[in-house]
Amino acid sequence: MQSRRVGDPFDDLTIHRVVFEDADAVEPAAGAPVPAWTEDDVLRVEHVAKRFGEVAALRDVSLRLGRNEALGLLGDNGSGKSTLIKLLSGFHRPDAGVITVPGSPPALESVEGARALGIECVYQDLALVDPMPVWQNVFLRRELVRRPLPLLARRRMRARARSVLAGLGVQLASVDVPVGRLSGGERQAVALARCVISEAGILLLDEPTAALGVKQRVLILDVIARLRERSEVSIMLVGHNHAEVLAFCDRVNVLEDGRIALAKPVSEVRLDELVQPRRASAALERQPHAEPDRHPAGHALHAA
Ligand SMILES: Nc1ncnc2c1ncn2[C@@H]1O[C@H](COP(=O)(O)OP(=O)(O)O)[C@@H](O)[C@H]1O
Numbered sequence: 503m504q505s506r507r508v509g510d511p512f513d514d515l516t517i518h519r520v521v522f523e524d525a526d527a528v529e530p531a532a533g534a535p536v537p538a539w540t541e542d543d544v545l546r547v548e549h550v551a552k553r554f555g556e557v558a559a560l561r562d563v564s565l566r567l568g569r570n571e572a573l574g575l576l577g578d579n580g581s582g583k584s585t586l587i588k589l590l591s592g593f594h595r596p597d598a599g600v601i602t603v604p605g606s607p608p609a610l611e612s613v614e615g616a617r618a619l620g621i622e623c624v625y626q627d628l629a630l631v632d633p634m635p636v637w638q639n640v641f642l643r644r645e646l647v648r649r650p651l652p653l654l655a656r657r658r659m660r661a662r663a664r665s666v667l668a669g670l671g672v673q674l675a676s677v678d679v680p681v682g683r684l685s686g687g688e689r690q691a692v693a694l695a696r697c698v699i700s701e702a703g704i705l706l707l708d709e710p711t712a713a714l715g716v717k718q719r720v721l722i723l724d725v726i727a728r729l730r731e732r733s734e735v736s737i738m739l740v741g742h743n744h745a746e747v748l749a750f751c752d753r754v755n756v757l758e759d760g761r762i763a764l765a766k767p768v769s770e771v772r773l774d775e776l777v778q779p780r781r782a783s784a785a786l787e788r789q790p791h792a793e794p795d796r797h798p799a800g801h802a803l804h805a806a
Pocket residue numbers: 554557558559577578579580581582583584585586
């Protein structure tokens with residue numbers, strides 16, 4: 503499996519390259535496309551496959567994420583979106599494929615390894631600890647220590663959690679409230695505040711608004727937009743709501759049958775392609791002169 507090409511911009515960088523190969527798990531690539539890499543890539547995924555027993559969650563996935571870019575990832579339930587996010591965050595290991603991140607080792611073999619490379623994830627099944635207060639969740643596994651005594655710098659963490667949440671436009675009565683008592687939107691905001699603390703360069707967000715009502719969805723999208731403004735960050739946003747993804751992202755990829763069936767800038771996407779990407783592209787090939795309708799991506803969110 504060869505991921506580097508002559509003249510590849512990644513050649514100039516210190517490469518962290520993870521190669522996973524498990525011959526039994528690999529299916530023939532079946533022509534699944536590999537995107538054209540660019541100098542701006544912060545993450546490359548090439549021919550990645552993952553099975554769970556009989557279920558081929560991902561058959562052959564290749565994609566790229568650019569610097570400062572927001573990439574939307576769409577696909578039906580069970581199409582492997584969460585699995586892909588969990589591979590990229592080091593939670594699962596692929597059976598096959600290459601994941602490349604410019605940077606230094608350690609290997610992408612664990613969540614800690616991915617974090618060390620600046621990859622931070624908000625999982626669909628939120629990894630918050632309900633009985634713990636907000637501030638402690640914000641700093642989970644990243645606690646500040648007051649030296650030389652190994653005591654937690656509680657006051658500093660409380661203050662920092664408060665200011666990060668305020669900076670994201672989130673008003674909580676207190677950061678001492680157990681997370682279990684917060685609303686869905688507030689919980690999601692706490693998970694996002696963790697990303698701010700981490701100063702990660704790559705954020706993987708798995709359906710951050712899925713369980714939320716309309717008002718809270720707008721709040722969380724606003725939080726994500728602020729995250730984007732505050733720092734140089736690349737975002738992969740898994741969505742269930744097409745309008746939301748089109749409104750927020752620069753490019754969109756659609757997973758279908760364990761492969762990327764569509765990869766386009768949002769400005770070039772038509773709605774029918776998102777629903778049935780393969781059928782839409784086959785139809786287009788039969789009618790090469792068909793003029794596609796443009797989807798008014800920018801207005802869809804606030805109309806919802
Ligand atoms: N830990 C797991 N064990 C077994 N099967 C899994 C596991 N995680 C996901 N799957 C299966 O892999 C497929 C893709 O799941 P998932 O990545 O969660 O899809 P999506 O997030 O797109 O809805 C589904 O068929 C799901 O049941």
